[in-house]
Amino acid sequence: MNNLFIPYRLKNLELKNRVVMPPMCQYSVDLKDGIATDWHYVHYVSRAIGGTGLIIVEMTDVEPDGRISDNDLGLWSDEQIPALKKIVDAVHAHGAKIGIQIAHAGRKAEDAEVPVAPSAIAFDEGWKTPRALTTEEVKEMVAKFGRSVERAVRAGFDTIELHGAHGYLIHQFHSPLTNKREDEYGQDRTLFGREIIRAARANMPADMPLIMRVSAKEYVEGGYGIKESLEFVRAYREEGVDMFDVSSGGEGPIGASGKPGTHAGYQVPLAREIRDTLDIPVMAVGRLDDAVLANAVVGNEDADLVAVGRGMLRNPYWAIEAESILRQPSTAPKQYAGGF
Numbered sequence: 001m002n003n004l005f006i007p008y009r010l011k012n013l014e015l016k017n018r019v020v021m022p023p024m025c026q027y028s029v030d031l032k033d034g035i036a037t038d039w040h041y042v043h044y045v046s047r048a049i050g051g052t053g054l055i056i057v058e059m060t061d062v063e064p065d066g067r068i069s070d071n072d073l074g075l076w077s078d079e080q081i082p083a084l085k086k087i088v089d090a091v092h093a094h095g096a097k098i099g100i101q102i103a104h105a106g107r108k109a110e111d112a113e114v115p116v117a118p119s120a121i122a123f124d125e126g127w128k129t130p131r132a133l134t135t136e137e138v139k140e141m142v143a144k145f146g147r148s149v150e151r152a153v154r155a156g157f158d159t160i161e162l163h164g165a166h167g168y169l170i171h172q173f174h175s176p177l178t179n180k181r182e183d184e185y186g187q188d189r190t191l192f193g194r195e196i197i198r199a200a201r202a203n204m205p206a207d208m209p210l211i212m213r214v215s216a217k218e219y220v221e222g223g224y225g226i227k228e229s230l231e232f233v234r235a236y237r238e239e240g241v242d243m244f245d246v247s248s249g250g251e252g253p254i255g256a257s258g259k260p261g262t263h264a265g266y267q268v269p270l271a272r273e274i275r276d277t278l279d280i281p282v283m284a285v286g287r288l289d290d291a292v293l294a295n296a297v298v299g300n301e302d303a304d305l306v307a308v309g310r311g312m313l314r315n316p317y318w319a320i321e322a323e324s325i326l327r328q329p330s331t332a333p334k335q336y337a338g339g340f
Contacts, residue, residue, distance in 0.1 A: 034074025146199030166250030
């Protein structure tokens with residue numbers, strides 16, 4: 001039976017265990033230039049020392065106005081590559097693998113003077129009303145994703161994750177709540193995501209896995225559920241996604257019913273349904289900080305990998321502590337062995 005510390009392989013990505021640090025924004029870029037800082041270096045490398053199998057660098061954006069805030073990371077310029085490569089090299093030196101999440105916030109770009117989106121619909125009251133992208137601007141946005149992926153490959157990352165969840169730009173295109181376009185990108189709401197996947201694959205080695213984060217369920221009236229997400233996940237798989245990071249929500253105010261996040265493992269059934277229905281690898285995420293629960297997700301074949309977010313914000317050594325809790329052989333660095 002698989003457990004949290006059985007190695008895992010996806011294409012050329014070989015992981016020593018099933019523990020993933022998911023992308024979590026640090027809002028810690030100092031000069032608003034999108035370049036990683038010493039904070040990012042310590043933040044990510046400490047999780048590699050702490051035994052994490054795969055670290056995914058936070059949402060990193062394809063243009064300045066694609067960031068949630070001006071203090072977020074970017075990969076729209078070659079000048080942003082060296083600081084990321086320094087992190088990649090150090091993470092590798094401590095035995096972990098590392099990916100990066102490439103994204104655009106769309107209408108949720110809080111510091112953009114005028115955010116862009118599929119349609120001119122604000123996220124909520126108090127948010128800026130975005131400008132709808134023209135058809136040509138959408139095509140150029142696809143190219144920007146491709147160029148950012150190419151820079152990530154040059155920086156040495158082991159895998160790429162596209163952010164198609166949480167109400168950001170790709171999600172905005174495939175949601176009926178936010179895409180009211182009349183051009184080809186409205187007639188086929190998966191077209192934007194599918195073209196980005198093609199652009200990513202064109203700029204990646206063939207044996208490098210491509211991961212995509214998706215919101216498998218929306219929690220607002222008129223939003224989609226698992227039935228619809230299975231269809232767009234199928235379309236994205238056919239374009240070249242190798243694994244789905246299964247989350248939910250993020251597109252608008254949470255409805256009174258179905259409020260997410262109220263119990264441990266609340267998104268695991270969504271990951272399981274996508275895995276079983278489409279026979280594709282998935283990553284589970286969401287309130288999986290308890291080592292016993294995280295281990296059960298893998299052991300019960302609900303998911304192939306388990307992402308631990310808040311738990312790793314509290315404890316960079318979550319993985320080696322989980323080894324102790326689960327009575328697995330310790331891989332703690334010799335300097336810390338006495339603590340485990």
